[in-house]
Amino acid sequence: MSDALLPPKDKTDTLPYSRPVTPDHGRRVGVYGLGAIGYSVARNLANSLSILPLVVYNRTSAKSEKIANELGPNKILVAQSPADLVDSCDIIFTFLANDEVVKSAYKQFYQALQATSSVTPKIFVESSTTYPTVAGELDNLISSVPHARFISCPVFGAPPAAAKGLLIAVMSGDYRSKKEVAYLLVPAAARKVVDLGGNVEKAPTLKLFGNSLILGTMEIMAESLTLADKAGIDSSVALTLLNDLFPAPIMTAYADKMTNDKFDGTLGFSIDGGIKDASHIRRLTSELNSPMPAIDIAHQHMLTARAGHVTKVQQGTSKYQTLDWSALVSGVRVTAGLAATGSGSHTGVVLDDE
Secondary structure, eight states: OOGGGSOOSSSTTTOSSOOOSSTTOOOOEEEEOOSHHHHHHHHHHHHHOSSSOEEEEOSSHHHHHHHHHHHOTTTEEEOSSHHHHHHHOSEEEEOOSSHHHHHHHHHHHHHHHHHOOOOSOEEEEEOSOOOHHHHHHHHHHHHTSTTEEEEEOOEEOOHHHHHTTOEEEEEEEOHHHHHHHHHHHTTTTEEEEEEOOSOTTHHHHHHHHHHHHHHHHHHHHHHHHHHHHHTTOOHHHHHHHHHHHOOOHHHHHHHHHHHTTOOBGGGSOBHHHHHHHHHHHHHHHHHHTOOOHHHHHHHHHHHHHHHHHHHHHHHTOOSOSSBBGGGHHHHHHHHTTSOSSOTTOSOOOOOOOO
C-alpha cells in the first residue's frame, strides 16, 4: 500500500484544530444513511465511541438491522425515524444519495427541531456530495433554530478506504462545531481533515473539484486503454505500463477495473452517483465560465454505459445490479466500435514481427 494511504501516526499534521475541552464528550452521535460510505463510517464511529452507542437510521431498515446485528446493542441503537434521530442525538452525520434526498432529510430535521423544547446544542454534519448552494440552503434552515449548528463535511475515498478509516474529510462552517467533529472522525473514520473556513459552500465546491480530477483522469485512461485494445496491445501489458508510469493507487485501482471489467457498483461508486456529480461539475463550470470538456465527454460516456446496462437489465442478461462509474470505459469502447465489455478480447491492428 502507498504511504499516502496509511493512517497517520498522530494528529499533528492531520487536524487543523486544537483539541476540544472534552474530546470524548459523551455526546450522542448519529448517522443517517448507510450506503457504501455511510455504513463503514458508522461502523468505525461505533467502535471508537467509549461512552454511548451510536444511533443509526436508514430509509431501508434492513441496513440498520444489519449493522445492529453486526455490532450488537452496546455499540448500535436504531432510530425509528429522522425525528427520533434528532431527538436522541447531539451530533448527526448524513450520507445520502443526492440533493433532493438531502433536502428532504433536513426538512424533517428542521420540523423535529421545531417540535422539541430541548436546549441541548446539536450539530448537523452534511457529508453527501451536493451542489454547493445546497449547503447554504441547509445552513439557513438549521441555523435558524436556536442551539442548532450546520457544517459541510464531504469526504474523499472509496468504500475500501472508508472501511479502513482512511477518508479525507473537507470541512466548512462553524469553527467550534468543526473542531468537535474533526476529533470524532480522526483517526476513527478519516486520516485527515481539510478546513476551508466559515463559508459552508466551500467544502462541497472542493469536493466537486476533487471529483473532477478523478473523473477526468478516468476518462483519459479509458480512452488510452481503448486505443491500446484496438491496436492489438495485450490488455495486461497496457495495464502494467500504466501502473509503471503512474503508480498512484487511485489510478491503478480504476485502471484495473476498466481492464478487467470489474464494474460492480455495490463495491465502489455507482455510475448514477458519477453522472450526478458530473452534472454538478458541468453546472459549476457553466456558472463560472470555466470550461472542462473532459468532464463533458466523461458525462456522455457514462450515459452511454448506463443506457447499455439498462438494456441488459431489461433483457435479464446484466451481470451487475448497478454499475461502477469506471464503467464509463464501456461507453468509450462503444464509440470506438468495440463491444462494451471484454477488454483485450477484440481484434485490432496486429503487427507481425519481422
